[in-house]
Amino acid sequence: MKRRSSRLVALPLLAAALLGGCALLQRACAPAALSPVAAATAAPAPAEVSITPSARAEATERRVYAVTLSRHVTIGGETFVETRLEGRISFLPIPGTSLCEARLVDPSLDVKGGESPSMADLRRPVLLAHDEDGRLEGVRFDARTDEASRLLLTSLVTATQYTRGKGAAWSADETDGSGVYRADYERNGERTIVRRKRGFVRMHEGLTPLAAEGELRILVDGKDVIESATAHERSRTSRKTAIGDVAGELRVSLRLVDRAEATSRELAAARALVEDYEAPRMAMPRRDRSASKREMDERRAAGHDLAELRAAFAETDGQPRDEVGKRRAALLHTAGALFRVDPAEVLAAGRALATRGVTDAEANFLAGGLAAAGTEEAAHALANTLTSSEATIEAQRHAAVSLAMMPVADEGTVSALSKGAASDDPALGNLSTMALGAAGRTLATNGDVGEGLDPVADLLARYASATDDAERDMLLAALGNSGDARAFEVIQGALGSARLAKTAAYALRFLAMPEADTLLHTLGTMSPDPEVRRATYRAAFFRDANVWLPWLEAALAKEKDTRVLEAIRAALAHMAPP
Amino acid sequence: MQPKLLPALALLTPLAALLVASSPAAAAPSCSGPVCQDAAGWSDSGFGASYTFWTGLQSKKNFQTDPSYGADYLKLGAEIQATAKAFGVSKPIVDAYALIYNNNGESWGGVHVAAVGVVLYSASITNAIPFGVSRTFFKADEDISLLGVHIDLDGKVGGELGVDVIPSITSSYLSLMAEPYARAYADVDADVGAACASVSVKGSLTALDLHVPAAITVTYPEDDSMSVLMSLDYSLHSLDGKLKVELEYCLDTDSKTLVNFDGFTAGGQLFSKWGTISW
Structure with a gap:
C-alpha cells in the first residue's frame, strides 16, 4: 500500500x-x-x-x-x-x-x-x-x-x-x-x-x-x-x-x-x-413526525370536502347499525384529517354544528369529526356550539362528549362546558360535568391550571353542596375523570357509602399518588362487595404496572367472583409484557 | 426530494396466518338462572380485542348469607366492557351499563358510559335515555427504523358506543329495557418517506361489534318469589377483514393480499322467561 x-x-x-x-x-x-x-x-x-x-x-x-x-x-x-x-x-x-x-x-x-x-x-x-x-x-x-x-x-x-x-x-x-x-x-x-x-x-x-x-x-x-x-x-x-x-x-x-x-x-x-x-x-x-403526519392527512383528505363527507354520513342514518359502523368510522377519520389540513373546514363544520337545522346524525358526525381532528380550532368550534343560542340540544350534547375526549382544554372550552353544566337539560348538564372533569386533567397535564381556570375546584364545591347521592355519584364520576389529588379525600369518604363506593373506587384510577394505589389495593382485597372489587380492578387497569402486576397476580389466586376475576385478567392482559 | 406519503386507508392487522391462529372461537355465553355473562379475548402482536358482558337479574337468592342484601334485593340490567389493542397499545374502548337496584326498600338505577377511561355520561336512571356517539377512540403508531429505512404507521380505532335505556320504576315493579353496545374498527395510514416508492394498506377490519339488549320486568320479591318477564339477547361480531398491501416501487406496482379473514358472528337469545321465580 x-x-x-x-x-x-x-x-x-x-x-x-x-x-x-x-x-x-x-x-x-x-x-x-x-x-x-x-x-x-x-x-x-x-x-x-x-x-x-x-x-x-x-x-x-x-x-x-x-x-x-x-x-x-x-x-x-x-x-x-x-x-x-x-x-x-x-x-x-x-x-x-x-x-x-x-x-x-x-x-x-x-x-x-x-x-x-x-x-x-x-x-x-x-x-x-x-x-x-x-x-x-x-x-x-x-x-x-x-x-x-x-x-x-x-x-x-x-x-x-x-x-x-x-x-x-x-x-x-x-x-x-x-x-x-x-x-x-x-x-x-x-x-x-x-x-x-x-x-x-x-x-x-x-x-x-x-x-x-x-x-x-x-x-x-x-x-x-x-x-x-x-x-x-x-x-x-x-x-x-x-x-x-x-x-x-x-x-x-x-x-x-x-x-x-x-x-x-x-x-x-x-x-x-x-x-x-x-x-x-x-x-x-x-x-418530528409532524411533516409525515401532515402528508398522511393530506393523502387521506385528498378529494374530500366537508359537504361530501356530511352527505356520505347522512346516507348511513337509519341503516342497520352493523352495516354502517365501519363506514362511519372511516368517515370520521377522514373528517379529522380534513380538519387538520384545512382550518377553514373546521370553521365551516363549527358553523354547521351550531346551526338550528342540523340533524342529530349530522351533529354526531360533525362533533365526531372535530374530536378526531383534535386541534385547538376544533375544540373552539365545539365550545362555540355549546354557547350558541342557535344550536340544538343534541348538537350541544355531542359537543360536550367530544370535548371530554379531546386533549385540548383552555379558558374557552372550560367556560363553555361550565355553561353546559348549568343547562336545564339534564343530559347536557351531565355530559358537560363529565367533560369538565376531563378538562381538569388535560389542563393539569399541560400545566395550564391557574387562577380562574380550575374546573376541579368547582366540581369539589358542587360535591360539597350536593343534596343527594345521585348528584354525589355523578360528581364523583366527573372528579374521577380529573385525576386531581384534591379529590382524594372526597373519594375516600364516599367509599364509606354502599351507594357511592362503586363509583368512588373507579374514580381513583387517574390519581397520581401512591395513596390511591394503597387504597385500591385495600379495596380489592378487603371489600365484601364484589361490585366494588370489580370497580377497583377496572381502575387498576390505568395504574402503574410495576406496582400492580404482583398485586393482580396475587388477587387472581384468591378472588372467587367470576366477574371480578374478569376485571383482574383484563388488567393483567393490559399490563403484562407482550 | 420530498418524502412521498402513502395514501392509505388501511386496517390494522397482521398476517392472515396469525389472525387465523389467534382467532377466537365463538364462545358460548354461560347462563346461571336468570344471569348470563361472557368474557373472551384474542390478540396477536399487532392487534387484539376483548370483551365481557353481564346481563340478567340477581336477587337475594344470590347472596343468601350476606345480611347487607335485603330480602327485597334486586339487580337487573346489562353491562359491557371492551378493550381494543392496536400496535401493542391496549385501551378500554367502552365501559357501559344500565342497571337498576332495589335493596331494603330503596330503588335506584344508574347509567354509565365511559370511553378510553373517560366517563362521558353517568347519571341516575329516571327517564328514557338514548345515548350513542360515533367517535375516534384512540390512536397508536409504529415507528420502524430498519437498516436506515423509516416506515411510519398511524393507527386509529374508532366506532360507536352507547346505551339505550327505557326504565320504569313503580311501587310494585321494576322494568328496564337496556341495550349497551360497542362497535370498533381499526384503520391505518402509512408513510415511508419515499421518493419514488410507497406502500399502502387497503382493507378493513372489524374489531368488535357487541350488543347486549335486555328487557326485564320484575315485581318486588315477596315470600321468596317474584314474577318476571325477561328476555336477554346478545349479538357479537368480531375480527373480520381483508387486508391488501400495495407496494408502489418506482415505476412498478405490486400488491399482495395479507389477510382475508371472515371472522365470526354469534348471537341469539340467552334467556327467556315469564312467570314466577321462587327460591
Whole structure:
C-alpha cells in the first residue's frame, strides 16, 4: 500500500464522508479508542491489536478505503427498497479529540424505492465521535444534511463499527441507528477479528422492536492496520405490523486502498467542523413526525370536502347499525384529517354544528369529526356550539362528549362546558360535568391550571353542596375523570357509602399518588362487595404496572367472583409484557 | 426530494396466518338462572380485542348469607366492557351499563358510559335515555427504523358506543329495557418517506361489534318469589377483514393480499322467561 499524501491533498475538502467501516475506523480514527475498552469482557490472550494510524505525535494519517454497500428491504415479502453504494471513504483522526472526520469520495448511488439521499449531503464530511471507552457513540452532521443521507451514512458506519477489547474474545454493548445490541468479538488467528451481533438489548425510544443478527469480519495486516472489513446484517420487525413483516439485509465491505499523512490544511479543515457540527447522535432523535403526519392527512383528505363527507354520513342514518359502523368510522377519520389540513373546514363544520337545522346524525358526525381532528380550532368550534343560542340540544350534547375526549382544554372550552353544566337539560348538564372533569386533567397535564381556570375546584364545591347521592355519584364520576389529588379525600369518604363506593373506587384510577394505589389495593382485597372489587380492578387497569402486576397476580389466586376475576385478567392482559 | 406519503386507508392487522391462529372461537355465553355473562379475548402482536358482558337479574337468592342484601334485593340490567389493542397499545374502548337496584326498600338505577377511561355520561336512571356517539377512540403508531429505512404507521380505532335505556320504576315493579353496545374498527395510514416508492394498506377490519339488549320486568320479591318477564339477547361480531398491501416501487406496482379473514358472528337469545321465580 502506497503512502501518497499529495493525492489526498487533492481531495475536495468537502468530499463526501462515509461512515462505512467505522468499526475499524473508529479505532483508527479515535485516539481515545487506543485504550482498551473498559466495558469489554477481557479474556487472556494476544496482545492488544493496534490499529492506530500512526504513532508519530504530529503525523496524523488519513486512510482511504474502497467501500461498497448494498441494502435490500422488503415489506410483506415484497421488495421495497434496494440501495447500492460504491465509492471510497477516507478517515482522518483529529488530534487531541475523540473525533474522526469521515468523508465519502466519488460515490455512486443507485436507489430503488425509499427516500433517496442527496449526493451533496452524502459527500459532506461527518465526524465520528467516540466515548471514553473507545466505542462509537454517535455521528455529528452538518445541520443541512438530509435525513436519508444521515440514515444511510449511519447504517454504513454502524455496520462496521468495532470496539476494541483484550484477549481472544470480548463483548461490548454497541449502538446503531435502531438500538443497543450486544457485540461478541473473537480473534481468529493473527489477522482476523470477528464480531457477531444477536438481537437488540433495547431499541431507541419509540421504535418498533427488531430482531437482528449479523457478522463483521475484520482483516488486519502485520502491523495491525485494518486491511479490509466485511459486514453482513439482517433485521426484521419482531412483531407483525399492519403491513406484514418488514425485513432487511445489509452488506458492507471496506478495503484499504490508500494511506497518507494528513496535511495541516486537511487537519485545520477537519477541526473547523468541530465547532459547527451538531451534537453526536446515533439514532435519529425522536422524530418530528409532524411533516409525515401532515402528508398522511393530506393523502387521506385528498378529494374530500366537508359537504361530501356530511352527505356520505347522512346516507348511513337509519341503516342497520352493523352495516354502517365501519363506514362511519372511516368517515370520521377522514373528517379529522380534513380538519387538520384545512382550518377553514373546521370553521365551516363549527358553523354547521351550531346551526338550528342540523340533524342529530349530522351533529354526531360533525362533533365526531372535530374530536378526531383534535386541534385547538376544533375544540373552539365545539365550545362555540355549546354557547350558541342557535344550536340544538343534541348538537350541544355531542359537543360536550367530544370535548371530554379531546386533549385540548383552555379558558374557552372550560367556560363553555361550565355553561353546559348549568343547562336545564339534564343530559347536557351531565355530559358537560363529565367533560369538565376531563378538562381538569388535560389542563393539569399541560400545566395550564391557574387562577380562574380550575374546573376541579368547582366540581369539589358542587360535591360539597350536593343534596343527594345521585348528584354525589355523578360528581364523583366527573372528579374521577380529573385525576386531581384534591379529590382524594372526597373519594375516600364516599367509599364509606354502599351507594357511592362503586363509583368512588373507579374514580381513583387517574390519581397520581401512591395513596390511591394503597387504597385500591385495600379495596380489592378487603371489600365484601364484589361490585366494588370489580370497580377497583377496572381502575387498576390505568395504574402503574410495576406496582400492580404482583398485586393482580396475587388477587387472581384468591378472588372467587367470576366477574371480578374478569376485571383482574383484563388488567393483567393490559399490563403484562407482550 | 420530498418524502412521498402513502395514501392509505388501511386496517390494522397482521398476517392472515396469525389472525387465523389467534382467532377466537365463538364462545358460548354461560347462563346461571336468570344471569348470563361472557368474557373472551384474542390478540396477536399487532392487534387484539376483548370483551365481557353481564346481563340478567340477581336477587337475594344470590347472596343468601350476606345480611347487607335485603330480602327485597334486586339487580337487573346489562353491562359491557371492551378493550381494543392496536400496535401493542391496549385501551378500554367502552365501559357501559344500565342497571337498576332495589335493596331494603330503596330503588335506584344508574347509567354509565365511559370511553378510553373517560366517563362521558353517568347519571341516575329516571327517564328514557338514548345515548350513542360515533367517535375516534384512540390512536397508536409504529415507528420502524430498519437498516436506515423509516416506515411510519398511524393507527386509529374508532366506532360507536352507547346505551339505550327505557326504565320504569313503580311501587310494585321494576322494568328496564337496556341495550349497551360497542362497535370498533381499526384503520391505518402509512408513510415511508419515499421518493419514488410507497406502500399502502387497503382493507378493513372489524374489531368488535357487541350488543347486549335486555328487557326485564320484575315485581318486588315477596315470600321468596317474584314474577318476571325477561328476555336477554346478545349479538357479537368480531375480527373480520381483508387486508391488501400495495407496494408502489418506482415505476412498478405490486400488491399482495395479507389477510382475508371472515371472522365470526354469534348471537341469539340467552334467556327467556315469564312467570314466577321462587327460591
